[in-house]
Amino acid sequence: MESATTAALRAEDVVKRYGDRAALKGVGFQAGAGELVAIIGPNGAGKTTLLSILAGISKADEGTVDSVDGRVGWVPQQAALYRRLTVEENLLLFARLEGHEDPRGSAEEMLELTGLRERRGEIVARLSGGNQQRINIAIGLLSRPAVLLLDEPSVGLDPRQRARLWGFVSGLAGRGTTVIFSTHDIQEAERYGGRLLVLADGEALFDGPPEELREAVRREAPEAADRDFETAFVAYLHHRGH
Amino acid sequence: MRGVRWLLLKDLQILRRSPLQAVLLVAYPILIAVLVGFAISRGPEDPRVAFLNEVPPNTRINVGGQELPKANVKDRICERVECVFVSDRAEARERVASGDVLAALILPADLVNKINSLSTLTPGVPEVEVLVNEENAVKAELVDDRITSLLAQANLSIARRIGSEGGRYLGLIVNGGEFKVLGETIPVLGLRASAEILAQVTPALPPNLRPALEEVTEFAAQARDNLDVAKPLIDRLTQPIAVDKVVVGGESPPLEIFAIAVAATLTLAFVVVLLVAGSLALEREENAFPRLTRGLVSTTGLLSEKVLLGVVVGVLVTLLMLVGMQFFVPLELDRIGLWLLAIVVSAAALGAAGAALGAAAREVRAVSLLAFMVTLPVAFLSLIPSGAVSPTAFDAIRYFTALFPFKPALEAITAALDEAGPSIGGPLLHLAILCVAYSAIARVALRRFSAV
Numbered sequence: 001m002e003s004a005t006t007a008a009l010r011a012e013d014v015v016k017r018y019g020d021r022a023a024l025k026g027v028g029f030q031a032g033a034g035e036l037v038a039i040i041g042p043n044g045a046g047k048t049t050l051l052s053i054l055a056g057i058s059k060a061d062e063g064t065v066d067s068v069d070g071r072v073g074w075v076p077q078q079a080a081l082y083r084r085l086t087v088e089e090n091l092l093l094f095a096r097l098e099g100h101e102d103p104r105g106s107a108e109e110m111l112e113l114t115g116l117r118e119r120r121g122e123i124v125a126r127l128s129g130g131n132q133q134r135i136n137i138a139i140g141l142l143s144r145p146a147v148l149l150l151d152e153p154s155v156g157l158d159p160r161q162r163a164r165l166w167g168f169v170s171g172l173a174g175r176g177t178t179v180i181f182s183t184h185d186i187q188e189a190e191r192y193g194g195r196l197l198v199l200a201d202g203e204a205l206f207d208g209p210p211e212e213l214r215e216a217v218r219r220e221a222p223e224a225a226d227r228d229f230e231t232a233f234v235a236y237l238h239h240r241g242h
Numbered sequence: 243m244r245g246v247r248w249l250l251l252k253d254l255q256i257l258r259r260s261p262l263q264a265v266l267l268v269a270y271p272i273l274i275a276v277l278v279g280f281a282i283s284r285g286p287e288d289p290r291v292a293f294l295n296e297v298p299p300n301t302r303i304n305v306g307g308q309e310l311p312k313a314n315v316k317d318r319i320c321e322r323v324e325c326v327f328v329s330d331r332a333e334a335r336e337r338v339a340s341g342d343v344l345a346a347l348i349l350p351a352d353l354v355n356k357i358n359s360l361s362t363l364t365p366g367v368p369e370v371e372v373l374v375n376e377e378n379a380v381k382a383e384l385v386d387d388r389i390t391s392l393l394a395q396a397n398l399s400i401a402r403r404i405g406s407e408g409g410r411y412l413g414l415i416v417n418g419g420e421f422k423v424l425g426e427t428i429p430v431l432g433l434r435a436s437a438e439i440l441a442q443v444t445p446a447l448p449p450n451l452r453p454a455l456e457e458v459t460e461f462a463a464q465a466r467d468n469l470d471v472a473k474p475l476i477d478r479l480t481q482p483i484a485v486d487k488v489v490v491g492g493e494s495p496p497l498e499i500f501a502i503a504v505a506a507t508l509t510l511a512f513v514v515v516l517l518v519a520g521s522l523a524l525e526r527e528e529n530a531f532p533r534l535t536r537g538l539v540s541t542t543g544l545l546s547e548k549v550l551l552g553v554v555v556g557v558l559v560t561l562l563m564l565v566g567m568q569f570f571v572p573l574e575l576d577r578i579g580l581w582l583l584a585i586v587v588s589a590a591a592l593g594a595a596g597a598a599l600g601a602a603a604r605e606v607r608a609v610s611l612l613a614f615m616v617t618l619p620v621a622f623l624s625l626i627p628s629g630a631v632s633p634t635a636f637d638a639i640r641y642f643t644a645l646f647p648f649k650p651a652l653e654a655i656t657a658a659l660d661e662a663g664p665s666i667g668g669p670l671l672h673l674a675i676l677c678v679a680y681s682a683i684a685r686v687a688l689r690r691f692s693a694v
Contacts, residue, residue, distance in 0.1 A: 057532055074536065080529040084256045096248045097538040
């Protein structure tokens, strides 16, 4: 785990309530520069709520969130794009809204990064879900964030599109961007996440590398240890009372 | 404001990229301009009425044994409707049944005889026959109104003729003259001359006879004076109530200007409300709303941009329509500054109302339907004049329509188009208040969507 001094983003004792229901019950974690952190857990665990608080879209009822310089990029689960504009027009628009001095240069940079230079003039609605998601992420990167938050980025993508997406995201992390993503796909989290944060019913059950989670699963749910990781993980949650 | 500019550009790009929407925005005002222009430049057509006159030729209305000159009832009727002369009742019935004519008016053969019987001891009831095809309630009412009006005109025409003849006979009795009976001319002395003769011969009579003659002379003078008063009385009897119209309020421009103002306001209202509401809903349908309001543009900035979009497109479309109208009805082009002021302020208030509607729903289709369902009845209610419904209902309609910008927009545009219209200040102030109120409602409604 990164030390507090080098953390790109740090959350402490975050609590969020919707009426009487507590969506997050004192969750805390931190992520270092270039880390790929996967937030996993069943539906309703609080993944999207935590990400929206980290992104500054929702406010926590209690607790604090700090980032290294406030530059946190956010990519919503569903592509937030104008489907009737072209790839380039979308990138240009958001670069202008971000106040870039050279919006065309920034758009070119993102076209290069996403590998969509050849398709710059295409209307977004005609692109595949995978390519739409790449532009969605590229727009999140336009603010040149130190931390990028992705809310279930691979939902609705086929295996080939997923592979391309994760190749792209891993490349970002390799260039020093801290990437925090939520997913309910355990195998995907284990494969691409350098660290896993397990949430269930608003509580953080585990925070560490995938190998340590496997170890914890084996330890706490030995009867499922020989089965596939997803089944073993479900047994682990069950043992922890969720 | 930097963000507002780029968002406006983006929305115009999206509009341009939707060929159907773009065509509709151009075609709709042109179509409305052409339809309204044709309607008001051609004026109402006279209704077609089949006319069958079975009264034998040269039959005249008879008063006191004297035939009156022709009243030209047929000509008077045919001035007001397009008469289709038919040869018999079967043809009249067929034309009415087929819808070729609105109604058939039949003057039966005994009509004049029955009118003449009115001055006898055995008066009949003169009747004309009317054949109608009341295929729907509106047509039935229209036919009833037209026929009633035509018959009232015919009755008035005959009554005037009779009154005129009666007056002539009274004049003859009072002033004297000549009277033709069976081709012979009979001189009539008249009360005035009789009184004068009697006055001249009175001094020559023995004193014991003078009082009696003086009584006769006095009677002749009284009869003359009273009959002099009777003549204008008979004239008034033909139309006892006259109309003295005094306009006490509601300055109104010419009908064609009001029609143009209605068409322009309807166009502006539908274009602006639907566009702003749809465009705001599109931000959420495309999931862009939270991304935009997360520091890129404020909620107020986003709302301002949508209202600005409505104003830009609304002004262009409405001006296009008014320019189209110029081909049919000349408008006062030197008032174009007031046109622009009225259209811009109206568009801003309608845009704010559209934004409030757009903030209420998440999908473009739902918002479009909602905008239509609100705008159409409000526009319809705003056009109901006072007196058309009960005072209580009218008050309720007045308060309800005052909550939506359509009616003040109509008043402002009417005032801008013609100087005979109402004053423009009140409606503009009303629109400004509604603009602020709806913007505040839209802001509150949008807060619900600021969280993911």
